Amino acid sequence: xxxxxxxxxxxxxxxxxxxxxxxxxxxxxxxxxxxxxxxxxxxxxxxxxxxxxxxxxxxxxxxxxxxxxxxxxxxxxxxxxxxxxxxxxxxxxxxxxxxxxxxxxxxxxxxxxxxxxxxxxxxxxxxxxxxxxxxxxxxxxxxxxxxxxxxxxxxxxxxxxxxxxxxxxxxxxxxxxxxxxxxxxxxxxxxxxxxxxxxxxxxxxxxxxxxxxxxxxxxxxxxxxxxxxxxxxxxxxxxxxxxxxxxxxxxxxxxxxxxxxxxxxxxxxxxxxxxxxxxxxxxxxxxxxxxxxxxxxxxxxxxxxxxxxxxxxxxxxxxxxxxxxxxxxxxxxxxxxxxxxxxxxxxxxxxxxxxxxxxxxxxxx
Numbered sequence: 001x002x003x004x005x006x007x008x009x010x011x012x013x014x015x016x017x018x019x020x021x022x023x024x025x026x027x028x029x030x031x032x033x034x035x036x037x038x039x040x041x042x043x044x045x046x047x048x049x050x051x052x053x054x055x056x057x058x059x060x061x062x063x064x065x066x067x068x069x070x071x072x073x074x075x076x077x078x079x080x081x082x083x084x085x086x087x088x089x090x091x092x093x094x095x096x097x098x099x100x101x102x103x104x105x106x107x108x109x110x111x112x113x114x115x116x117x118x119x120x121x122x123x124x125x126x127x128x129x130x131x132x133x134x135x136x137x138x139x140x141x142x143x144x145x146x147x148x149x150x151x152x153x154x155x156x157x158x159x160x161x162x163x164x165x166x167x168x169x170x171x172x173x174x175x176x177x178x179x180x181x182x183x184x185x186x187x188x189x190x191x192x193x194x195x196x197x198x199x200x201x202x203x204x205x206x207x208x209x210x211x212x213x214x215x216x217x218x219x220x221x222x223x224x225x226x227x228x229x230x231x232x233x234x235x236x237x238x239x240x241x242x243x244x245x246x247x248x249x250x251x252x253x254x255x256x257x258x259x260x261x262x263x264x265x266x267x268x269x270x271x272x273x274x275x276x277x278x279x280x281x282x283x284x285x286x287x288x289x290x291x292x293x294x295x296x297x298x299x300x301x302x303x304x305x306x307x308x309x310x311x312x313x314x315x316x317x318x319x320x321x322x323x324x325x326x327x328x329x330x331x332x333x334x335x336x337x338x339x340x341x342x343x344x345x346x347x348x349x350x351x352x353x354x355x356x357x358x359x360x361x362x363x364x365x
Contacts, residue, residue, distance in 0.1 A: 003039055003054040007046070010056055011090050012109035014271070018042065026142060031064050038069060038111065038142070045111040045142075047149055058107060059085055062095050067138035068107070070149040074136025079103040079152055091271055102155035103135060112275035113145035120279070121245060121267045122153070124194035130183040130264055131190075132156050156263050158256030165252050165298040165313075176262075177313040180255065180291065181320020183262040188246065188284045195245040198281060202237040205283065205329070209234040209336050220343035229364045233335055239326045243281040250287040251294035285326065289333035291317060293341065293359065300355045335363040 004020040007013045024040040034057055036049050049058040049065055058065065063081040072078055083095040083105065094106045108116055119137045126133045138150040161180070165173060213230055217223045247254070248269030256263040269278030292314050299310035324330055341356035 003037075003048065003050060004041065006050075006053070006055040007041065007048075010109075012092060013041075013046070014091065014110065015042070015044065027069050027140070029069055031061065034061060036065055036068060038140070038147075045147070047107060047109055047111055058093055062105065062107075065107075068140075068149045070138035070140035070147075072136060072138050074152070076136065078136065078138075079105055091268075096155055102157075103152050104132070104155040105150065105152050107150050108148055111147045111149070113147060114275055114279070115139070115146065116148035116151070117248070117269055117275075117279055118267045119148055119151050121191065121195075125187070125190035128186055128190040130186045130261060132263055132265065156256060156258060158258040158263060160253065161255030161257055161262065162251070162253040162294070162298065164257050165295070166301060173309070173313050174316045176257065177295070177316035178320035180252075180262050181317040181322070183255070183264060184250070184284075184287060184291065185321045187264050188244070188287070191246065192244045196281070197242060197244040199240050199242055202239055202241055202329075205241050206234040206237050206332075209332060212336060213339060216339050216343045220346045222346065223339060223342060226339065226360060226364065230335060230339065233332055233364070237329055237332060239329065241283050241326070241329060243283055245279075246282050246284050247287045247290075248278055248282070250290040252291070252298060253294070283326075283329060283333070285324070285330045286333045286337075288318070288321065288324070288330060289337045292334055293337045293356075296359055297355055300358075331363060335360065338363060 004023045008016050008020070020041060022040070022042055026038045026040050026045065028035050028037040030036075031049060034049050034051050039046050039048055047068065048056050049061055051057050062083040066078045079097050080099070082098050084098060086094040086096055086104065091110060092106050092108050094104055097103045097105070106118070119134060122131055122134045125131060132153040132155070135152040135154060137148060137152070139146045139148050164176065168176070210231055213223075213227065213234075217227060247264060247267055249266070249271070250264065254264060254266050256265060295313045295317065296310045299306045299313075318324065338356045338359035342353060342360060345353040345356060
């Protein structure tokens with residue numbers, strides 16, 4: 001089989017620009033005519049179900065794969081099918097059962113050592129009304145490290161938050177923005193109760209933002225023109241910062257709108273960061289900055305230029321969230337997020353780069 005030949009066409013494979021020099025099967029088990037495998041591709045592990053040609057075929061064989069090569073951790077058995085694939089996924093593969101009580105089953109494709117934050121965080125806050133509770137998960141021991149392979153959650157039907165925002169006017173989205181703020185506050189409160197919190201000097205946060213800026217400039221050298229001004233913003237932070245576990249990659253696309261509330265999903269954190277870094281405590285204001293930047297994208301998406309829509313929705317979101325203890329820090333995180341977006345759009349969607357560029361200039365002015 002030739003896994004390397006086929007994986008470059010998979011949506012979940014994020015290293016398409018890199019040459020594949022090595023494919024090593026770390027663990028494998030036959031599943032009918034196919035092979036369930038954990039493969040090290042260059043230096044990264046991936047979970048695959050491949051046919052004799054090396055092409056991933058998990059889409060049509062979920063019921064056969066079940067919890068995969070790992071141990072199923074749950075008070076109930078692995079969900080039974082039939083399953084249908086959830087559209088729109090990229091880094092993972094998710095499936096929904098079609099029985100009376102719907103369950104969503106997520107297969108993590110790129111594997112990193114340690115419990116996946118999606119499982120780790122949500123397992124500790126099962127009673128929070130703004131998350132989908134974890135029903136079980138599968139882990140495997142490889143070497144001296146455990147890897148999360150699969151998780152099952154209660155399936156809560158709802159509309160994608162990003163799609164909903166694009167379909168509304170400023171007047172009608174205000175109430176939604178308020179609910180999003182309330183949902184974000186509820187999740188932050190639950191995480192602060194379930195995991196340790198701390199207070200760190202502003203200088204620690206500032207140095208982290210400066211380090212990230214250096215990394216972003218390496219990815220997109222055109223950001224160097226903002227280095228002096230952005231560094232001054234970060235160095236100007238003065239208040240001690242309360243840190244805790246947070247979502248880490250919060251935006252409108254990481255939310256589901258139900259009839260009466262919003263559900264936050266995908267707690268894995270920013271995918272470009274290493275897992276250990278994503279699991280570090282941070283200020284909840286980073287999540288708020290992510291939502292505010294997402295609102296700005298929605299306002300200017302597809303040629304739109306509705307700054308008043310963004311301003312009103314942002315105000316309602318912050319009102320729903322409640323008091324902000326450090327506006328300067330929130331502004332710094334908004335700047336950091338916009339700089340990250342410039343680097344991302346420059347390398348992936350250059351036609352969109354004007355949206356975060358304008359945000360950077362607003363933040364620095």
